Amino acid sequence: MTFKINILGCGSATPTLRRNPTSQVINVLERHFLIDCAEGTQLQMRKFGIKFQKINHIFISHLHGDHYLGLVGFVSTLHLLGRTKDLHIYGPEALGDIIFSQLKASSSYLSYHIEFHALTSKKSELIFEDNLVTVKTIPLKHRIYCNGFLIEEKKHPYRLDIKAIEENKIPIAWYHRLKKGEDYNENGIEIFNHDLTFPPYPSRSYAYCSDTAYLESIIPIIKGASLLYHEATFLEKHKERAKQTLHSTAKQAASIAKQAEVKQLILGHYSARYKNTEDFVTEASLVFKNTSAVDDGDEFNISF
Amino acid sequence: MTFKINILGCGSATPTLRRNPTSQVINVLERHFLIDCAEGTQLQMRKFGIKFQKINHIFISHLHGDHYLGLVGFVSTLHLLGRTKDLHIYGPEALGDIIFSQLKASSSYLSYHIEFHALTSKKSELIFEDNLVTVKTIPLKHRIYCNGFLIEEKKHPYRLDIKAIEENKIPIAWYHRLKKGEDYNENGIEIFNHDLTFPPYPSRSYAYCSDTAYLESIIPIIKGASLLYHEATFLEKHKERAKQTLHSTAKQAASIAKQAEVKQLILGHYSARYKNTEDFVTEASLVFKNTSAVDDGDEFNISF
Numbered sequence: 001m002t003f004k005i006n007i008l009g010c011g012s013a014t015p016t017l018r019r020n021p022t023s024q025v026i027n028v029l030e031r032h033f034l035i036d037c038a039e040g041t042q043l044q045m046r047k048f049g050i051k052f053q054k055i056n057h058i059f060i061s062h063l064h065g066d067h068y069l070g071l072v073g074f075v076s077t078l079h080l081l082g083r084t085k086d087l088h089i090y091g092p093e094a095l096g097d098i099i100f101s102q103l104k105a106s107s108s109y110l111s112y113h114i115e116f117h118a119l120t121s122k123k124s125e126l127i128f129e130d131n132l133v134t135v136k137t138i139p140l141k142h143r144i145y146c147n148g149f150l151i152e153e154k155k156h157p158y159r160l161d162i163k164a165i166e167e168n169k170i171p172i173a174w175y176h177r178l179k180k181g182e183d184y185n186e187n188g189i190e191i192f193n194h195d196l197t198f199p200p201y202p203s204r205s206y207a208y209c210s211d212t213a214y215l216e217s218i219i220p221i222i223k224g225a226s227l228l229y230h231e232a233t234f235l236e237k238h239k240e241r242a243k244q245t246l247h248s249t250a251k252q253a254a255s256i257a258k259q260a261e262v263k264q265l266i267l268g269h270y271s272a273r274y275k276n277t278e279d280f281v282t283e284a285s286l287v288f289k290n291t292s293a294v295d296d297g298d299e300f301n302i303s304f
Numbered sequence: 305m306t307f308k309i310n311i312l313g314c315g316s317a318t319p320t321l322r323r324n325p326t327s328q329v330i331n332v333l334e335r336h337f338l339i340d341c342a343e344g345t346q347l348q349m350r351k352f353g354i355k356f357q358k359i360n361h362i363f364i365s366h367l368h369g370d371h372y373l374g375l376v377g378f379v380s381t382l383h384l385l386g387r388t389k390d391l392h393i394y395g396p397e398a399l400g401d402i403i404f405s406q407l408k409a410s411s412s413y414l415s416y417h418i419e420f421h422a423l424t425s426k427k428s429e430l431i432f433e434d435n436l437v438t439v440k441t442i443p444l445k446h447r448i449y450c451n452g453f454l455i456e457e458k459k460h461p462y463r464l465d466i467k468a469i470e471e472n473k474i475p476i477a478w479y480h481r482l483k484k485g486e487d488y489n490e491n492g493i494e495i496f497n498h499d500l501t502f503p504p505y506p507s508r509s510y511a512y513c514s515d516t517a518y519l520e521s522i523i524p525i526i527k528g529a530s531l532l533y534h535e536a537t538f539l540e541k542h543k544e545r546a547k548q549t550l551h552s553t554a555k556q557a558a559s560i561a562k563q564a565e566v567k568q569l570i571l572g573h574y575s576a577r578y579k580n581t582e583d584f585v586t587e588a589s590l591v592f593k594n595t596s597a598v599d600d601g602d603e604f605n606i607s608f
Contacts, residue, residue, distance in 0.1 A: 013380070013381075013384055014381065014384050014385070015346045015347055015350065015377070015381060016350070017347060017350050017351060039343050039344065039346070039373075039374060039377045040343065040344050040347065042319045042343070043319055043321060043344065046319065046320070046321050047321060063406075063409040063410050064410050065376060065377050065380045065406070065410060066377075069343075069373070069376055069377045070343060072369060072373055073319070073343045073369050073373045076317070076369045077317075077318065077319060080317055080318050081318070092409070094405075094408075094409040095409075097405065098405065098406055098409060101398075101401065101402065101405070102367075102369070102402055104398075105367040105396070105398040105399075105402060105448075106367050106368050106369060106448065107447060107448050143411060144409075144410060144411050
């Protein structure tokens, strides 16, 4: 029941040797999603032991270089490594041309198919769904069109109470229906579902919000998320700069976390001007206690 | 009188943590040229202490990702760092669109001007010239349009023989003309130039040849070069693979070096399948003795 976030890079645009620009890999129930893919993402994946070919879905927030310039290199490498599975890429409309024109210029005819999903809506929309997981966009406010992503587990099954099931001699054929929440009803015997099961595990969710100005309209979308990654490019002492560049401060990120009643907040996308991240945590914790500042290589597991 | 090559990356397409893909910085008489700009070049420059803003000219050999995917990130960073000087980029025609469409997608209006010089000729041509240095293309044979680059010093001045000049009481106003090779001739006194000067230092040159199949037509262009960088993606034991992919083996690179009578050969662009480079030197040295295999961070100084 894995729900794990690997931080491959959490810096912002100006390159430093301290941290890579933005990229994360999310493993949610063995679906492996790459969110953003800055220059150098491939090497970060090598460094942190992420398996390239497990990635089937890539979500790009926006077309500032520090969020996508590693993408063409990554898709080319998948080809060099002999991929055959389809790869789905979700991102702003112009990204399709950027990818395909570069592949064309290099005369690269990939060994696999890229299905590009252009994101254009300014409202939150469902962009991925399978039997266990959904992904929705979180429209953000930045200098160019930008989306965050909300990754959610669908409702988990009711958990069988084996002791009660054995006592009541429930046939195996019924287990599937009990997991879905049905009451038992056979041969004139009725038993409420809640007498045969425990409640489902709560559905976990991860909200990724980068890059964005302070934006209250995202609160209903990310309400109650298990884990929120919110950009904190600046500290409050540089809040004017945050305003000009449509970025957030640590305090603003914490304010969003508090209002959205998320369980945990992680910060990233620090401006290169800051040498350490302690001040980000100090500032944010005054508003929202369960806050940490991420670093490249960090791994976060969302438990039930 | 610097003529220095800094190897920022010498790997090939498949990314490894051992070495970065291709990029080099050439400092020739304080002109700083960047040749190729793979993903990660910015960080390699940081790592090896190369000053970003000194680069005024970038030469891109071809549009395979391992030679140019760091370019848009690099030009964006120059902007973030406040550049105002023009930047000249030379490369295959499609590169212009690739750069400008990505800048447009990110709504980046650069603080400086990029002058893009599209390379289209299949013959060697002069693409850069100032008072001291020239750069010519070296048409290569690869899967897509590809050029190497020959960087040459122009003829150096005759070196004044101070002792002879003082003995002959040559006025300072004449020094400039003596350096150009003129004979002294004033007030009826004639002195041959060679009695007042030493011969000029020889003109140094650097030939960069990557990526290419074995190609004898480059020999007259690079004839007598002080230093030749020639790709050696494979060893002879994989020469069939070299042939298929239009790359060279170490032995082939050495054969070119020998026929072109260059002074020194350096090898790079090794396939990721090889763990070390000793075998490349062993193989090439049998044909051309003065050979080394480069590694990221290496620096080569061309002396007179």
